[in-house]
Amino acid sequence: MRVTIYTDGAARGNPGPGGYGAVMHYVDPAGKLHVKELTQGFRRTTNNRMELRAAYEALKLLDDGIRRTITFHTDSKYLQKAITNRWLYNWKRNGWLTAAKTPVSNQDLWKALDHVMTPHRLTFEWVKGHVGTKYNEMCDTLAKGEAMKFKKW
Numbered sequence: 509m510r511v512t513i514y515t516d517g518a519a520r521g522n523p524g525p526g527g528y529g530a531v532m533h534y535v536d537p538a539g540k541l542h543v544k545e546l547t548q549g550f551r552r553t554t555n556n557r558m559e560l561r562a563a564y565e566a567l568k569l570l571d572d573g574i575r576r577t578i579t580f581h582t583d584s585k586y587l588q589k590a591i592t593n594r595w596l597y598n599w600k601r602n603g604w605l606t607a608a609k610t611p612v613s614n615q616d617l618w619k620a621l622d623h624v625m626t627p628h629r630l631t632f633e634w635v636k637g638h639v640g641t642k643y644n645e646m647c648d649t650l651a652k653g654e655a656m657k658f659k660k661w
Contacts, residue, residue, distance in 0.1 A: 509534055509576055511533070513530060513578060514531045514643035514646070515559065515562035516583060516648045516650070517529075517556070517558025517561065523552050525656075526552075526557070526651070528561045528647075528651050529547045530547070530566040531543065531650075546650075556584070559587050560618065567621070567625060578630050580633065583634065
């Protein structure tokens with residue numbers, strides 16, 4: 509089964525109140541579209557943590573031993589480039605140190621994300637944010653809505 513996932517994260521203050529949003533969709537064998545929204549807020553977080561958290565939470569729902577083909581759409585170059593430019597692979601190989609020999613930021617989430625990514629065939633695609641891409645806009649609204657529960661924007 510092919511699954512498409514859109515993700516976005518938001519934080520006000522960076523660190524500050526934040527949230528993530530993810531929208532997953534797939535078409536079942538009968539041709540019916542299924543859409544699932546995921547969202548959660550945090551009192552004190554960063555935008556990058558929320559970007560990673562959105563991807564992790566979406567993949568965690570698919571952590572059932574079935575190998576899937578998954579296309580991610582994210583407006584986070586941090587997330588997208590870490591996968592497509594093999595930063596994640598290099599961080600693991602280098603003992604979770606960057607090329608500059610400093611500890612990888614958000615290591616806990618990168619490790620968790622790496623774990624739930626492993627069984628799947630993944631493609632990470634960057635999408636420009638705030639240009640009307642339907643599901644990216646939905647994720648943005650979800651993420652900001654969660655952050656607003658802790659502090660007004």
